[in-house]
Amino acid sequence: MSSDDFSGLEMDTATPTEEAYVVYDEDYEFGTTRRPPATIVPSTTVATPKVIQEEGTVSSFPEEEFDLAGKKRFVAPYVTYLSKDPSAPCSLTDALDHFQVDSLDEIIPSDLTKNDLPPQHTPRNITVVAMEGCHSFVIVDWNKATPGDVVTGYLVYSASYEDFIRNKWSTQASSVTHLPIENLKPNTRYYFKVQAKNPHGYGPISSSVSFVTESDNPLLVVRPPGGEPIWIPFAFKHDSGYTDCHGRQYVKRTWYKKFVGVVLCNSLRYKIYLSDNLKDTFYSIGDSWGRGEDHCQFVDSHLDGRTGPQSYVEALPAIQGYYRQYRQEPVSFGNIGFGTPFYYVGWYECGVSIPGKW
Structure with a gap:
């Protein structure tokens, strides 16, 4: 795959791991995480404008349960939503402002020769962070290395459902504990997993987590005659x-x-x-x-x-x-x-x- 295909990530051709063949149910949902329905009280007065939460608030649930196309937004214990002004354009830059950038220098010993082992543990607490109303990107986030592990970087693996069942993963390196995955297709299930590394080798790969992107905004894009623009x-x-x-x-x-x-x-x-x-x-x-x-x-x-x-x-x-x-x-x-x-x-x-x- 060329550097300009799909999400700009190179296809992973490493030897398949046992974990990579675990296939989640395509209809998998966490039904117990839905918001309870709000109680509606009839009013005899003029309706007041809806109060929008402060832009950029963080929650385990989307502010609106359904996207603009009427599709229920994906929820799971490891998914976090960032809210935004519905009239504002999607901004990856704004989403990344919510993340603290921790330098690996803080956790890398000055003398790596004191430890000649690759990382021994998988990255912990992997979270998929999505911005409500924005299907084209998510940010994969995880916790710092387990104490005792020497980590100098990470590999983040991503795959659509079709690629996941064929064990074809795209990979991207990160020097911090989060990474944006861009150019995602609407209404599509993706899988993500993370692996730590150091000069002595690669650690074990985490279990996969999945996320289903929301619908495209039908009012946003005008298509010229001929269909999709070709960049x-x-x-x-x-x-x-x-x-x-x-x-x-x-x-x-x-x-x-x-x-x-x-x-x-x-x-x-x-x-x-x-x-x-x-x-x-x-x-x-x-x-x-x-x-x-x-x-x-x-x-x-x-x-x-x-x-x-x-x-x-x-x-x-x-x-x-x-x-x-x-x-x-x-x-x-x-x-x-x-x-x-x-x-x-x-x-x-x-x-x-x-x-x-x-």
Whole structure:
């Protein structure tokens, strides 16, 4: 599998383990973990707006039992949900803000020669953390190493149900005790397990935990004629001076004969560029009405997204780029930034995962 397939993880080809062949019931649920139904009291007064919990609250249950498509959200003792404003785009960056980053330096002895054994224990208390309303990613979290074990890193294994029963796992390394798994398909069961390692070898692999992603938001994405957009990996020329994103690059053709290029921070945060030609320079996009929120149209999102970092147009360097005032307006080319009314940004969050390959 290439580095741009599925979730960007390389396929694990290690010798199958006995644990890997354990298959959970496809209809497996924890029925006792459902919230008790709320008591509804008839009212003779005008209905009051629903009070939304503080954004980013953490709970063993989703704030809403059913997703936007009416499907019951998955619950289990090892699953945790993060809430968010339903009108806000999904943000992996915001989800990761809930995790404390513990350096492995804190638990690695200064002299590894004092211990010449690989880790002896499996990672403990594996948790799947999901953001409510966001099907495309989860964060796998686990506890620090058992005292006495020397751990210098971890391998996180993931598989869809179809790959799980064939013992085909994708792997990704982590130097901390959590890892985001991105570009997940909606309404799909995935399995996850974790293994500790050090210079002397690999420890035992944990038991698998499963999670079923929720439905896609039917109101979020507008599909152009021809169906799913195809993002092609392509290292295009662009001005990298004003962007927070420096990851993989993808391009696609737009419906009005321009190319859209994105540079990823992660699958849900990226910088959007435009170009007339695939081999020419790709340019930032200016906005004279807002802060680029409606530029999410270029990645097929109906949502007015989040952008950043926040600044003033007077503080932005004057550069060349495309610009427009409102959604659906054709873009023009010229100067943007300082000395113009056209504001541009360093990143966008549009609720659409890129490349989104499943």
